[in-house]
Amino acid sequence: MTGRTMRRSIGAGVGALLVPAPSYAHLVNTGLGPFYDGVSHFVLTPEDLLPVLALALLAGQRGSRAGRYTLFALPLAWLLGGLVGLALPTMRDTPALTAVSFMALGGLVATEARVRPEWVCSLAAVLGVVHGFLNGSAMSQAKLGILGLGGIVSTLFMVVALAAAMVVAIRVPWGRIAVRVAGSWIAAVGLLFLGWSLRTATG
Amino acid sequence: MSRTRAVAVVAALWPTLAWAHTAQGRAEGLLAGLHHPVSGLDHVLAMVSVGLWGAQLGAPAVWLLPVTFPMVMSFGGMLGLMGAPLPGVEIGIALSGVLLGLAVLAEWRPSLWAAGVIVGFFAIFHGHAHGTELPAGASGLLYSIGFVTATGTLHVVGIGVGTIHRWSWGRIVLRGAGGLVALAGAFFLWRALA
Numbered sequence: 101m102t103g104r105t106m107r108r109s110i111g112a113g114v115g116a117l118l119v120p121a122p123s124y125a126h127l128v129n130t131g132l133g134p135f136y137d138g139v140s141h142f143v144l145t146p147e148d149l150l151p152v153l154a155l156a157l158l159a160g161q162r163g164s165r166a167g168r169y170t171l172f173a174l175p176l177a178w179l180l181g182g183l184v185g186l187a188l189p190t191m192r193d194t195p196a197l198t199a200v201s202f203m204a205l206g207g208l209v210a211t212e213a214r215v216r217p218e219w220v221c222s223l224a225a226v227l228g229v230v231h232g233f234l235n236g237s238a239m240s241q242a243k244l245g246i247l248g249l250g251g252i253v254s255t256l257f258m259v260v261a262l263a264a265a266m267v268v269a270i271r272v273p274w275g276r277i278a279v280r281v282a283g284s285w286i287a288a289v290g291l292l293f294l295g296w297s298l299r300t301a302t303g
Numbered sequence: 304m305s306r307t308r309a310v311a312v313v314a315a316l317w318p319t320l321a322w323a324h325t326a327q328g329r330a331e332g333l334l335a336g337l338h339h340p341v342s343g344l345d346h347v348l349a350m351v352s353v354g355l356w357g358a359q360l361g362a363p364a365v366w367l368l369p370v371t372f373p374m375v376m377s378f379g380g381m382l383g384l385m386g387a388p389l390p391g392v393e394i395g396i397a398l399s400g401v402l403l404g405l406a407v408l409a410e411w412r413p414s415l416w417a418a419g420v421i422v423g424f425f426a427i428f429h430g431h432a433h434g435t436e437l438p439a440g441a442s443g444l445l446y447s448i449g450f451v452t453a454t455g456t457l458h459v460v461g462i463g464v465g466t467i468h469r470w471s472w473g474r475i476v477l478r479g480a481g482g483l484v485a486l487a488g489a490f491f492l493w494r495a496l497a
Contacts, residue, residue: 108307146444198444210370277366284370285455288377289447295381295434296443 134244138251141235141244147198148231148252149259154205154286155227156260157279159220160267161209166217167264170224175257177228178235182249185236194234195297201227202290209283212276332442336449339433340457345396345491346429348484350454352403353422354461355477358468359410360418365465367415368422369458373451375423376430380450383434384443393495395428400488407481410474 142148152174159170205223208215215223232249239248267279340346350372357368382389389395402421405411413421437446464480467473 146448150448195443210374281366281370281455284374285451288373288451289444291374291377292380292384292430292434292447292450293444295384296437296447298381299384299386300443 134247135251137244138239138248139255140251141238141248142252142255148235148256150286150289151198151201151205151227151231152256152259153263154202154209154283155220155224156263157209157267157283158205158213158215159224159260160264160270161212161276161279162215162217162220164268166215166220167260167268169217169221170264171257171260173221174224174228174260175253177225178232178256179228179249179253181229181232181234182236182239182252183232183246185233185238186240186246186249187236189237189240195293195300197230199290199294199297202293203287204290206283206285206287206290210280210287211283212280332445333449335437336446336451337453339436339450340453344487345400346432347457348487349396349399349403349425349429350457351461351464352400352407352481352484354458354463355407355465355480356403356418356422356461357458358462358465359407359477360412364415364418365462368418369455369462371419371423372426372458373454374426376426376433376454377447377451379427379430380434380447381430382427383431384437386435389428389431392428392432394492395425396432397488397492397495399425399428400491401485402488404481404483404485404488408478408485409481410478 155170155174156167159166205227207213235252236249239245239252267276270276270279340350353368353372357365360368379389403425406421433450437443465477468477
């Protein structure tokens, strides 16, 4: 190998080493495959987790019928919205939507609003479609696909089942108060986050 | 050789798809939010006092006041984040310590709505102060979660300590604690006015 060829090879090698590769540093990447990436994404994303938790608490407050409706309506709607998001990805930052869903659902839990089970089911459908669509868009860009979506839907099914059943089973008065306090905290987070997103939007 | 170098430089500078910044500042935001309410004694004393006063008043104030405070404080925080001016924030915070401490000292029992209005009024000052001090670059959502959790936990601590109210010696200790909070509030008020 001549000196010139050697220098060329070294130059090309250094260049190749310096090429920035795609970075997935902050999307959840478990290394266990897209299904578990979806599971982790849901658990570690408060924008998704907290409204689902609030809805599950609300469903539990409204009794076992509302809980059963939500248990199936929310994952199905999430899956539907997610499939649309996978097919038509339009990634948008939606802090105001996040804040409003926190305030609305947290407020309903905090006031122990007398919402009929059918309305709780409707709320679940709306929440599921909207958040599912956003998740689907994110999954599409992160190339997690339908398996990632499956991980999210499976996890939220379990979260709703556990949280709603726990609230339905509460018999002691302080337990119901604790649920209302949790709702007020979620609403308070939404209110504060709304201010943050408005500040960001206005620069 | 110069061509090879040029190719290498272009390749090095070529931007490829990066999602590296979607979750930037998350841990920092959560930790900052958790830390902020406990970072100042004036805040801590007022928030614990809300729990102490609620415990003295009993149900439903014992849970209604600690629910009111974080919610209204978040509203104040929203105003602070949006840059809405609020005069006399430090004085309001100090006064909250004085009045809440005196309420615990005197075992004052106003009507439920009056207690809620008093707590809510002072919560705005605390929230505004926190809102204006959001660290740059932090995740707003995680900061909010940490902030509300820490505030609520301080109330729970106050309620927990306030359970000694069921014993006669406990009532005396609680009133003494209220007096100390009022004194500390007076000190902060003097410092805010100085």
